[in-house]
Amino acid sequence: MRIVRTTDYKDMSRKAANIISAQVILKPDSVLGLATGSTPIGTYRQLAEWCAKGDCDFSHVSTYNLDEYRGLSHDHVQSYHYFMRKNFFDHINIDLANTHVPDGANPDYDAACAEYDRIVADAGYPDLQLLGIGRNGHIGFNEPDSVFSKGTHMVNLTQSTIDANSRLFDSPDEVPRQAYTMGVQTIMYAHSILVVANGEDKADAVRAMCFGPVDPQCPASILQLHTNCTVIADEAALSKCPL
Ligand SMILES: N[C@@H]1[C@@H](O)[C@H](O)[C@@H](COP(=O)(O)O)O[C@@H]1O
Numbered sequence: 001m002r003i004v005r006t007t008d009y010k011d012m013s014r015k016a017a018n019i020i021s022a023q024v025i026l027k028p029d030s031v032l033g034l035a036t037g038s039t040p041i042g043t044y045r046q047l048a049e050w051c052a053k054g055d056c057d058f059s060h061v062s063t064y065n066l067d068e069y070r071g072l073s074h075d076h077v078q079s080y081h082y083f084m085r086k087n088f089f090d091h092i093n094i095d096l097a098n099t100h101v102p103d104g105a106n107p108d109y110d111a112a113c114a115e116y117d118r119i120v121a122d123a124g125y126p127d128l129q130l131l132g133i134g135r136n137g138h139i140g141f142n143e144p145d146s147v148f149s150k151g152t153h154m155v156n157l158t159q160s161t162i163d164a165n166s167r168l169f170d171s172p173d174e175v176p177r178q179a180y181t182m183g184v185q186t187i188m189y190a191h192s193i194l195v196v197a198n199g200e201d202k203a204d205a206v207r208a209m210c211f212g213p214v215d216p217q218c219p220a221s222i223l224q225l226h227t228n229c230t231v232i233a234d235e236a237a238l239s240k241c242p243l
Contacts, residue, residue, distance in 0.1 A: 001210060001223060002230045005238055009198045013042030016130070016196050016232050020047060021056045023128045023192075029060040033129030033187070034088070035140075036065065036080045039196050040132055041087050048091035058094040064120050066131070066140035067181035068104035070154060078169055079104060102152060102180040113152040113180055120152075120186060129190035133197050136160050137205045137218035141181035144217045149183035184219055192228040195220070203240040206233055210241060 006012040020043065024030050034040075050056040065080060074081040081101045089099055100119060106112040120126075131139050136158065142149050143158045156178055157165075166172035187193070197206050209220035210231060216222075223229045 001226070003210060003238070003241070003243065004230060004232045005243070006232060006234050008234050009042055012196055012198050012232050012234050013046050016040070016043040016194060017046035017050070019194055019230065019232075020128060020130065021050060024056055024058065024061055027127060028057060029062075030127045031123045031125070032061060032063045033126030033131075033182075033190055034063050034065045034084065035130050035132045036067070036083050037132040039198060040130055043130070043196060044088040044091075048088065051092040056092075058092045061094055062098040062123060063089075063094070063100065064123065064126060064182075065099075065101040066187070067179050068102040069176040070104050070109065070178040070180055071107070071176050073105050074101075078174070102182075104176075104180055109154040109180065113154065116152040116180070116182070117186070120182065125186070125189040125191065127191050129187060129193045131187070131193060131195045131220075131223075133195060133202060133205050133209060133220050134161055135164055135201055135205055137208050137220045139184070139187060139220045139223075141179040142184050142187075142219040144219065146216060148185065148216045148219065148222055149181075150185040151183045152180060152186065153183055155179055155181055184216075184222055188222065188226055190226075193223060193226050193230070195223065195229065195231045195233075197231065197233040197237040199234070200236040200239065202233075202237040206231070206237045207240040 072079040208218040
């Protein structure tokens with residue numbers, strides 16, 4: 001696991017965007033695994049800026065998002081389908097047909113999850129998987145558990161995740177209680193992984209991810225076993241790490 005320290009959120013976002021941009025320059029038909037949350041927004045903005053200048057071409061790229069709330073339509077403003085269009089896809093030259101997000105609108109979770117596993121596997125798994133990290137060490141929506149999850153599956157969100165994500169909804173009651181997420185094993189199949197983290201409220205999770213025991217109680221800790229994983233984090237997020 002490589003750890004890159006950045007001064008602040010902007011610096012983190014630019015460095016992460018540089019790595020994604022290099023991936024796409026070196027392999028124009030890259031398969032990218034993408035994440036939601038507030039952390040990667042700056043990375044997406046930077047990439048969109050470079051794309052507008054002609055420095056980064058997404059026309060042959062395909063994308064697979066980690067997760068989606070169960071029960072939200074694709075155009076619901078809090079859905080991750082909507083989030084990705086608003087924060088990234090609408091601002092780059094990607095073919096929307098090549099973008100994929102688990103189908104939270106399909107109430108049949110077995111079918112929705114099996115279908116997503118199939119298309120991610122058919123794509124050969126991401127060349128680069130971008131990840132944020134939850135305050136409790138979750139990745140995608142893989143919450144602390146007694147085992148590491150495998151393929152795409154439905155999860156019941158923990159109260160701490162519901163509380164953390166409620167800032168994006170009008171009221172906590174509106175936050176969906178369930179989601180579909182790629183499993184930890186699928187995430188580990190990515191050929192390279194890039195984790196972005198900023199702010200003091202991520203410091204415990206970042207310490208557990210990078211220096212704690214590999215334990216499903218901190219799902220991100222398994223990334224220590226990935227052979228090509230880079231963590232880009234600001235001073236505050238790294239403040240509890242023994243560096
Ligand atoms: N499912 C997403 C995760 O993929 C994301 O990493 C996490 C942290 O979000 P933020 O970056 O807003 O702290 O939030 C959500 O739970």
